[in-house]
Amino acid sequence: MNHLEIQGLTKRFDLSSPPAVHDVSFQLKTGEILGLLGPSGCGKTTTLRMIAGFTPPDGGEIFLEGASVASLPPERRRIGFVFQDYALFPNKTVLDNVIFALHRKKRPLRKNRARDLLALVGLSREEHRFPHELSGGQQQRVALARTLAAEPELILLDEPFSNLDAALRESTRADVRSLLKCAEMSAILVTHDQEEALSFCDTLGVMNAGTLEQTGTPEEIYLNPRTAFVAQFLGRANLLRGTATGSTARTDLGEIAIHPATDGSVLLSLRPEHLTLLPLTEANSPDDPPRITSREFRGHDLTYRVKFRNREFLVHTDYTCDYPPGSAVALAPRRPGVVLQEPGLCFRGL
Numbered sequence: 489m490n491h492l493e494i495q496g497l498t499k500r501f502d503l504s505s506p507p508a509v510h511d512v513s514f515q516l517k518t519g520e521i522l523g524l525l526g527p528s529g530c531g532k533t534t535t536l537r538m539i540a541g542f543t544p545p546d547g548g549e550i551f552l553e554g555a556s557v558a559s560l561p562p563e564r565r566r567i568g569f570v571f572q573d574y575a576l577f578p579n580k581t582v583l584d585n586v587i588f589a590l591h592r593k594k595r596p597l598r599k600n601r602a603r604d605l606l607a608l609v610g611l612s613r614e615e616h617r618f619p620h621e622l623s624g625g626q627q628q629r630v631a632l633a634r635t636l637a638a639e640p641e642l643i644l645l646d647e648p649f650s651n652l653d654a655a656l657r658e659s660t661r662a663d664v665r666s667l668l669k670c671a672e673m674s675a676i677l678v679t680h681d682q683e684e685a686l687s688f689c690d691t692l693g694v695m696n697a698g699t700l701e702q703t704g705t706p707e708e709i710y711l712n713p714r715t716a717f718v719a720q721f722l723g724r725a726n727l728l729r730g731t732a733t734g735s736t737a738r739t740d741l742g743e744i745a746i747h748p749a750t751d752g753s754v755l756l757s758l759r760p761e762h763l764t765l766l767p768l769t770e771a772n773s774p775d776d777p778p779r780i781t782s783r784e785f786r787g788h789d790l791t792y793r794v795k796f797r798n799r800e801f802l803v804h805t806d807y808t809c810d811y812p813p814g815s816a817v818a819l820a821p822r823r824p825g826v827v828l829q830e831p832g833l834c835f836r837g838l
């Protein structure tokens with residue numbers, strides 16, 4: 489059985505504008521971390537708030553362990569919510585912030601349980617400090633300990649790392665992920681940061697304008713985006729038009745392999761690292777060949793911008809594939825182009 493199942497969740501705040509969330513369905517297994525990813529305003533927080541019970545849906549169902557939670561108020565859903573600003577009590581110590589969330593436990597047990605939770609998040613030595621005496625990452629971990637104290641069945645995290653600087657964000661993210669995994673806790677993370685989604689989550693749901701465009705593992709979505717929006721939101725993508733016959737298509741880059749096989753006019757996605765640069769030969773030399781407009785050394789790879797037929801291709805290669813800016817080159821795919829579904833088309837960068 490799925491731990492959480494969402495069916496057709498819909499919310500319209502205002503009749504004169506489109507729904508903030510439209511017909512969203514997904515499932516979450518026990519212990520799984522799902523990332524809801526999408527640009528600002530696409531409906532991520534509204535989805536989370538409906539699951540938590542803070543915002544009533546206009547349609548759809550939410551099942552936790554197979555039972556509908558529709559009629560339950562937030563405090564009876566056993567769902568923990570970690571807010572972006574942590575929402576700690578500023579006038580309570582770290583220990584008291586956690587003890588406050590242990591009101592279900594018998595009074596004599598509360599202090600020890602709070603100390604266990606602070607040990608779990610690595611903050612035993614900070615128990616007498618006040619929130620303003622902690623770093624952002626430490627405050628984040630107190631917020632998590634406090635949420636775990638209520639023994640929720642599911643944790644919802646709304647952009648919990650966005651107030652941390654880049655280095656702290658990475659380490660806090662890794663700590664929180666291993667804490668959730670140790671506790672076998674199911675969680676949903678809302679983020680608009682693709683790197684965060686890829687590194688923190690077991691599965692992802694990419695949202696666009698209130699709808700869920702694609703769900704799957706990070707690898708599935710990255711390697712097989714279903715739409716141009718998903719291809720461009722999760723990573724970088726070169727979009728290319730072509731005419732398909734089975735598993736090949738005629739494109740500006742010549743005849744290239746595609747998948748899945750299809751026939752007719754297609755829009756294809758090629759990741760920058762799935763293209764490479766080759767020296768020009770007589771066989772691959774058109775009248776006006778692709779030309780490198782910029783070359784950036786980025787440590788682990790080289791990033792080229794290549795102009796060809798009035799458009800720009802982005803290419804990531806390893807540093808052995810080295811050409812100076814201005815060189816004429818051949819552009820060659822190293823993997824099949826992914827055939828995209830056309831609705832949601834957005835020609836960014838074309």
Ligand code: ATP
Nearest residue numbers: 501502508526527528529530531532533534535680
């Ligand atoms: P962000 O990443 O900026 O937090 P989001 O993806 O979480 O965005 P939501 O906060 O869910 O997006 O908002 C989705 C849409 O619903 C937006 O157009 C927003 O303006 C609208 N909205 C959200 N809450 C309300 C509300 N209480 N009343 C009216 N409109 C709302």
